[in-house]
Amino acid sequence: MEEMLEKRFYMVAKTFQGLEEVLALEIRELGVQDIQILIRAVRFEGYLKTLYAANYRLRTALKVLVEVDAFTAKNDFDLYNGIQKIDWTRYLEPSMSIAVECVLSSDYFSHSQFIAQRTKDAVVDQFRDRFRKRPNVDRENPDLRISLHIQDAKVNVLLDSSGASLHKRGYRSALHMAPVNEVLAAGLLMLAGWKGKGNLVDPMCGSGTFLIEGALIAYQIPPGMFRKSFGFERWMNYDEDLFTDVAESCDENGAFNHKIIGSDKSGKSLLLARDGLHRAFLDKKVELVQSPIEEFVPPTGGGIAIMNPPYNERLKIGNLTGLYRTIGDRLKQHYSGYQAWIFSGNPDAMKAVGLHPTKRIPLLNGSIECSFRRYDVYAGSRKVKYQTRNNSSR
Numbered sequence: 001m002e003e004m005l006e007k008r009f010y011m012v013a014k015t016f017q018g019l020e021e022v023l024a025l026e027i028r029e030l031g032v033q034d035i036q037i038l039i040r041a042v043r044f045e046g047y048l049k050t051l052y053a054a055n056y057r058l059r060t061a062l063k064v065l066v067e068v069d070a071f072t073a074k075n076d077f078d079l080y081n082g083i084q085k086i087d088w089t090r091y092l093e094p095s096m097s098i099a100v101e102c103v104l105s106s107d108y109f110s111h112s113q114f115i116a117q118r119t120k121d122a123v124v125d126q127f128r129d130r131f132r133k134r135p136n137v138d139r140e141n142p143d144l145r146i147s148l149h150i151q152d153a154k155v156n157v158l159l160d161s162s163g164a165s166l167h168k169r170g171y172r173s174a175l176h177m178a179p180v181n182e183v184l185a186a187g188l189l190m191l192a193g194w195k196g197k198g199n200l201v202d203p204m205c206g207s208g209t210f211l212i213e214g215a216l217i218a219y220q221i222p223p224g225m226f227r228k229s230f231g232f233e234r235w236m237n238y239d240e241d242l243f244t245d246v247a248e249s250c251d252e253n254g255a256f257n258h259k260i261i262g263s264d265k266s267g268k269s270l271l272l273a274r275d276g277l278h279r280a281f282l283d284k285k286v287e288l289v290q291s292p293i294e295e296f297v298p299p300t301g302g303g304i305a306i307m308n309p310p311y312n313e314r315l316k317i318g319n320l321t322g323l324y325r326t327i328g329d330r331l332k333q334h335y336s337g338y339q340a341w342i343f344s345g346n347p348d349a350m351k352a353v354g355l356h357p358t359k360r361i362p363l364l365n366g367s368i369e370c371s372f373r374r375y376d377v378y379a380g381s382r383k384v385k386y387q388t389r390n391n392s393s394r
């Protein structure tokens with residue numbers, strides 16, 4: 001691993017489907033030119049410094065993996081031999097622990113757990129044959145996490161430099177579950193064009209994920225700032241001074257002269273939002289109001305309004321339709337000058353908004369097919385009536 005400090009090598013940053021272009025733009029901002037957009041991932045070339053910066057600064061990456069080798073395998077014998085040919089002493093010592101995960105799309109292999117086991121056997125057997133000692137397996141907190149991506153007969157072997165998924169920023173309590181993943185929230189904000197150039201409003205903020213991620217962008221605070229650790233910190237070639245330089249070079253707390261405000265009718269949700277803001281040192285930079293969307297009025301001056309209203313089956317369709325109709329009414333009446341963005345997985349309920357979307361972006365929230373829609377809200381009733389009539393005629 002020592003040569004990684006001076007040599008260029010290939011990395012793959014994983015993300016959600018639909019955020020690949022946003023992630024590629026982020027990677028370019030790291031000074032990287034050689035970029036290849038894949039499905040739910042972006043491949044790029046860089047140095048060890050690039051690897052550290054990618055983990056620390058990328059808002060829309062879930063993982064950053066380092067390419068180690070690629071070979072062809074059509075059975076477990078080929079797989080075992082291919083893994084054995086890699087010199088694992090470059091990445092591991094016998095005292096270290098490993099874990100193996102597999103992403104599988106192949107007619108030659110059908111069980112990812114079996115592949116992970118065979119890969120582990122090949123690595124462990126190499127150390128046992130050479131040193132009569134072997135690395136241990138630790139699935140939860142390994143020193144080195146090996147990631148296999150198998151497409152048909154092609155096996156790509158990568159090392160996971162991130163450790164825990166990068167959506168785990170470090171500002172949430174351990175038991176907290178947000179309805180929108182932090183990486184997805186940051187991606188939605190960036191798709192909406194949020195750069196801290198106006199007000200940011202979430203009138204149904206829940207636990208505040210959009211507000212926190214939006215504030216991190218506005219104040220140019222890197223998302224990795226609150227993480228306790230990254231996977232690469234346990235690698236044999238970890239350069240603490242280099243990582244410190246990367247972290248200290250980030251331009252934190254950029255100038256922001258507008259408002260970031262969230263509202264929700266649930267006091268319990270706002271407690272979670274306040275806790276997250278406090279942990280991210282943003283509690284004095286973001287305003288929270290306990291109010292239902294029917295009563296909340298955003299600040300004047302325009303900006304971006306973003307929301308993720310309920311769209312699952314826990315609410316009756318009648319109530320859900322009424323909620324979305326209320327959202328549309330509030331946008332028409334009080335959000336003049338705003339770009340309003342709604343992220344939802346219920347297309348029928350979205351029709352009740354009563355405004356014509358100027359943009360629709362298909363995305364996934366977990367396994368749920370969702371749509372991210374933009375509504376431009378103009379002053380004056382004539383425009384609104386035209387939009388409403390145009391929408392109803394479709």
